Amino acid sequence: MDVRDLIIDAGSWESWDAEVGLPDPGVVDAGYADDLRRARERAGIDESVITGLGRIDGVPVVLIVSEFAFLGGSIGAAAGARVVAALRRATAARHPVLALPASGGTRMQEGTAAFLQMAAITGAVVEHRSAGLPYLVYLRHPTTGGVFASWGSLGHLCWAEPGALVGFLGPRVYAGLYGDQFPDGVQTAENLTRVYVLDGVLDASDLRTRLGSVLGLLADAGPPVVGSVAPWALPAVGGPAASTAPEDRPPVWESVLATRAGSRAGVEEFLTAAGGVWISESGPIRLGLSRFGDRVAVVIGQDRRAQAAGELIGPAALVRARRAIAMARSLHLPIVTLVDTPGAELSVAAEEGGLAAEIACCMAELIDVPVPTVSVLLGQGGGGAALALFPADRRIAVSDAWLSPLPPEGASLIVHRTTDRAAEVAEQQGIAAVDLADAGIVDVVVAADDMVAGLPARVAEMLGEIARPDRAGRTRVPNGVHR
DSSP, rough: OHHHHSSSSSTEEOOOOOOOOOOOOOOOOHHHHHHHHHHHHHHSSSEEEEEEEEEEEEEEEEEEEEEETTTTGGGHHHHHHHHHHHHHHHHTTTOOOEEEBBSSSOOOHHHHHHTTTHHHHHHHHHHHHHHOOEEEEEOOSSHHHHHTTTSSOOOOOEEEOOTEEESSSOOOHHHHHSSSSSOTTTBHHHHHTTTTSSSEOOOOOHHHHHHHHHHHHHTTTTTBBBBOOOOOOOSSSSSSOOOOOOOGGGOOOHHHHHTTTTTTOOOHHHHHHHHHSSSSOSSSSSEEEEEEEEEEEEEEEEEEHHHTTTBBBBBHHHHHHHOOOHHHHTTTOOOEEEEEEHHHOOOOHHHHTTTTHHHHHHHHHHHHHOOOEEEEEEEBBBHHHHHTTOOOOOEEETTTBBBBBOOOHHHHHHHSSSSSTHHHHHHHOOOBBBHHHTTSSSSSOOOGTTTTTHHHHHHHHHHHOOOOOOOOOOOOOOTTTTT
């Protein structure tokens, strides 16, 4: 089990596995019994998975590790029961779980009984997640079939090893059933990361460092708290008095151009200043974890540089954001969103992929999530892509940031049938941060030259304001008990 030994602290392994005996003669097909005996000799273990407790940088974590050399890592009744038992024991002990599958899926020799183990394992994963406990997945080469379609895809975070074959239907089965080869490059860890099915590709030697950061933050997150109890709503017409005198306000168009500058800081600089860690590798929407004051929060950031390079925010990217919201809900962690986008992807594929519905669902789930939320308008706030991550309990804006139904050129095109009057329209629409503050749409405006060094502290202040007990005066903890 080389991958296990690569990631856990030396000498920390404690096996949780009771020995699995060979089936009695006559109970199973003789050929299958011989297969099991040979698999034991080849793999050096008694089943296709091992489970137990280890430590990563001192943090206890339960590991469920597949051994592909044992009948292709397939899951039968004994292996399934072992996985379920480990998950339930981890839940009872309140330990995080790291699953490391490498499997062809269901053990065909055991038929439907083995197939239904996937549902049993899924039920145990659901119990674990419902207890507010982390379930992390690292997919190894290969992971296919029922394992990928159940416990291999349920991680709060899901990484894979470089070059791993990951897919629902293995290419050999596809070719045999359909008489054609599956297209090259589709069922790879790298491609599934590119389309946001996975959170990233990590070499096993780098996995320990990433896990140490993530598990350390999660272990130190503290007791969870509820978020706002009132429905999200716009402020009443006639917000607070202007915080910046008109003569001190720069032209809005200057702010628009400033937010588009290639040298401008973005999500990367923010998370570095906050001392956080990325949990997704790339894309127009990136996910991270970071400490803000005494709270650990999920960070959902729109990466302006990725969008400038052509990776626009489409339906799949918003699904990633929604997964992060679901993760925060499950683990009872606050959410910090970083808004910085020229606008969503405009294409046939985006329309057919349900872009509008994904924007609506993302916004609805952010509003509904029962944890404290803070949004930060870092720079560009173009259209529905910006709105998807904006409506939080508290809202911060950088002083030259802006929020608009469309980029100013698009608004000018609608109103004047030309883009030439974009600067004029931007001034008229009240899109600037100071205008948003005057209307009560944002709570705090941070100076542009303080957008990296000062923002994490302001976020911490905001989270502190809404990190309050529930209506009964109690702080909610993950297992549903109150104290």
